Amino acid sequence: MGLLHFQAANCKNCYRCIRTCPVKAIEFKDNQARIVAEDCIFCCRCMKECPQNAKTVESDAGKVLRMLQSGANVIVSLAPSFAGFTPDPHGYIRRLYRAGFSQVRETAEAAEEVSRCYEEEFRRKGRLITTACPVVVEYIEKYSPQWTPYLAETDSPLMAHAKWIKERYPDAKVVFVGPCYAKKMEANQQPGYVDAMLTFDEVEWLPLLTAEEEVSAAAAAAAAVPADVPSPLMEARLYPIDGGVVETTFKTGSEQPASTRLRAVSGIENCRKLLSSLKELPEGYFLEMNACEGGCINGPAAGDHIHPLLKQDRILAYRQHPAPQGSALPMEKKDMIRRSFRDRSKAPVRYSKEEIRDILLKLGKERREDELNCGACGYDTCKDKAEAVLAGKAELYMCMPYAQTRAESFAHVLLEKTPNAVIAVTEQHLIKEVNAAVGVFFHTDSQQLLGLPLEYLIPAEEITLSPGEHARKKLYFPELRKTAIVSAAYVPEQQLYLVILHDLTEQEQEQEKLRALKQETVEMAQRVIENQMRVAQEIAGLLGETTAETKVTLTKMKRLLLEE
Ligand code: SF4
Ligand code: SF4
Ligand code: SF4
Structure with a gap:
């Protein structure tokens, strides 16, 4: 499964994705922003922010379609935030069946078991950080690894659900339908359980079965789905709302020690702030963390166009409905959903x-x-x-006030207009400033030269930089096949040397051409003279005088050309 991709965009002077990235996992080179995968926590904020849609996620829709067309047993694990995405949750589930999935199971059924594991672990350890959010896990492992010992060692509902489905239906393909691309990354970390992922709106792209296929698919689905113990409500349908993990885990309202503090934090900035303000998790704290503000209902693919409060209301309303399969998922093999964490910080x-x-x-x-x-x-x-x-990770010139000051300066305008290459050099012989003509002369991006020694462009032995000396020299640059008059002078007010290259290449080439032309003319005159003399010798008596005159004229012309 593919993750975040980027395509070429006009990024110059934009930098919005860098601004929005909480961990600055974006590098900027050659006017293009790029994600540094090893630093990225897959929060997808840059995707939402980019005005040019330069960052995209590879879709699994084609892959899912091929699975369905192959007649495979394809089971959906449907994230609970789906009920916030659609005004008709039951219709949405029917739509999935009509695309050919053999079962549509709610991920929430595994979340119930995950919450039971949380509760048990909290009782045992006395403090715990819980999260169903892979972004939070990435953040802690990469940027705050001191918190990994507090993370609940239980799979997220997605992974727990996928493992349970694979255990129960070994031949099945599992397709997660959810609000979040980071789940793809999470699934990739434990390969073999989730076969593909769709966002809620991608479901609409799947073609519907024919009426005939639908009847047989429904019959097959009915036969495949076991009669699980009916459960009137699925508390874990609240998981995608900020505080939903806490509520599901402690739904019984059973007696908790007085020191118990149940806290839910959402939004990656809030999570960061909380973690950086604590030295260690105080005894009695049960923390729930989500990278998206308000929880997964506001995930990057959960429907930006729907108001968060409306999504919340829809989920609360849907929770009142019995589960379609009435399932309280029995996790007979709890060890199967245990997980561990590691320090991946740099x-x-x-x-x-x-x-x-x-x-x-x-x-x-x-x-x-x-x-x-x-x-x-x-x-x-x-x-x-x-x-x-x-x-x-960043380029020097990415500074708007600096660029503006430069652009506004009259001297700068002059510098940019002159055809001469002008280089300002510090007393340490480092390049401080260049005009555009430098880039043209040396065939390079002139901005990349800033900070480099002057020797990078002009051999040190060829030009002397000294406050008391005004150097001037004609130089040939063999690699460029160019010639220039190079002059250098010290500017005491700025404590800089000004090195100016006056490009003579074209002039030299013109002169060379002219020299070749003259030479050719001289040779031609010589040939005419020789020819005339030969003829003259043969008919000397008859045309002697005229030939002598021609010879005098041509010899004179030849001398003039050679002298010029
Ligand atoms: S996905 Fe998030 S962490 Fe990664 S580059 Fe984008 S904004 Fe930064
Ligand atoms: S937000 Fe988009 S256009 Fe702007 S710098 Fe980032 S990738 Fe480029
Ligand atoms: S909180 Fe956001 S990033 Fe985290 S799992 Fe939910 S939708 Fe994905």
């Missing part, structure tokens, strides 16, 4: 004050007040942005 890279200052200086941020921390580059502070540049 060792933090620390940059020195000097390194950061150097980057800030290149952006003209010499004083504290120059650091506007405006966030236009996607980073919260200029310092964060400088660190991203050092980490190779």
Whole structure:
């Protein structure tokens, strides 16, 4: 199953996805934003935010269609947030049957068992972080691994359900229909249980069976579905609402110790804030965490167009209906749904004050007040942005105030208009500023040159940079096959050298052409003279005088050409 993809977009000066990414797992190169998969927690906020829809998720709809057409036993695990997505939940389930699925089972039936495991683990350990959200797990494992010991060691309802279905129907294919792409990533981490995933709206793309097929499919479904113990309500249908895990787990209202604190936190920022404000989970805390604000009902594929309160009301209403299969899922093999967690964090890279200052200086941020921390580059502070540049995730010029100041400066306009390549070089011989003509002359992206030694462009032995010296020299650049007059002068006010290249290549080529033309003309004149002389010798008496005159004229012309 594929995950997040991105396509080429006009990202220059946008940076919205970087701004919205809670863990800055996006790198920016050559005017393109790219997701760094190993840093990503799959919250999909960047997908929702991109004005150009540059980030997409590969759809499994074609794969599901092929499964159905092959006549395989395909069972749906339907996430409980579906009831918020549609005004007619029973009609939605019927629609799935009419697409050819042999059973449509609600993931909530496994969530009931998951909650029983949570309750038992909480009683045993006295504190617990629970989550059905793979984004929260990714965040903790990658960015806050000190919290992994507190995570409940039970599979999410999706994985528990898929495992149970595979155990009971070994030949079946399991298709999860849900509100969230991160579930794909979760399923990939334990391969072999979930065969494909559809979002709620993708179900609409599946063609309906013919009337005849429908009758036989319904009969087959009735035969396949066991008569489970009827259960009047499925509390776990509340799982997708913030607080639903707590409510399902402690639905009996049984006596809890006085120290018990049941807390639900949703929204990745809120989860982060809470985790960073605690040193350890206090005794008695039962935490429920969801990356999406309000819970899975507001997942990235749960229907943005529907108001969250309406979704919530629909789910509360649907909970009143008995489960279609009346199932309280018996998890005979509890060990099957146990899981563990590991520290997947990267060792933090620390940059020195000097390194950061150097980057800030290149952006003209010499004083504290120059650091506007405006966030236009996607980073919260200029310092964060400088660190991203050092980490190779951001490009230096991604600074709107800097770009604006540059664009507005008259000197800059002049620099950009001149055909000469102009390079400003620090006293340490590092390139501080270049105009566009530098990129043209050296066939490179001129912005990439900032911070590099001048020697990268011009061999040090070819040009002397010294405050007291005004250097000027004609240089040939063999790799570029170009010639230029290179001059360098020191600007004491700026403590910079100005190196200017005046490109002579075209001029030299023209002169070369002219030289070749002259040579050709001279050779031609010589041939005419020789020819004339030969003829003259043969008929000297008759035409002697005229030939002598022609020879004088041509010899004169030849001398003139050679002298020029
Ligand atoms: S999916 Fe989330 S974590 Fe990953 S790059 Fe996008 S915003 Fe960042
Ligand atoms: S949101 Fe990101 S991917 Fe989309 S256009 Fe802006 S910079 Fe590019
Ligand atoms: S809270 Fe959001 S990201 Fe997490 S599982 Fe639910 S829909 Fe997916």
